[in-house]
Amino acid sequence: MEQIKDFNPSLPDTKQVIPTKEGGNGQIHVPGRYQNVIWQNRxxxxxxxxxxxxxxxxxxFDRGTEELGQIIAQLNERRLFDRSGDxxxxxxxxxxxKVNGF
Structure with a gap:
């Protein structure tokens, strides 16, 4: 048996902001050869x-922060900026x- 990877190599390389309307067969798993593992969709x-x-x-979130503005302020206070450093x-x-599907 093949070792389970911690990502799904069968997923397409592109990230779509709007999900497709078609089913995901062949996207989430290879039909007939899959295991239901936690990392199947990354x-x-x-x-x-x-x-x-x-x-x-x-x-x-553990501190009870729920408002978007407060979340962003706390990320910026921690100096955890976006990928560009902004x-x-x-x-x-x-x-x-949206782009990263979180």
Missing amino acids: SRVPDNFEIALVAALEEI VWTEKTFCHFL
């Missing part, structure tokens, strides 16, 4: 930026989430 392992962002968001805005943060 096409690669998260990078350090994504891991740091998720960890910061978990801490922010401060987050509501627009850039929402766009990042």
Whole structure:
């Protein structure tokens, strides 16, 4: 049996902001040869930026912060800026989430 990877190499390389209306057969798994594993819908392992962002968001949510403006302010206070090194805005943060599927 093949070792389970922590990402799905069968996923397409592109990220669509608007999901397709067709079914995902062949996208999430290879028909007839799949295991239902937690990482089945990611096409690669998260990078350090994504891991740091998720960890910061978990801490922010644990503190009870729920408003988008407050979340962004706390990310910027932590100096956890976007991939370009620019401060987050509501627009850039929402766009990042749409494109990256978080």
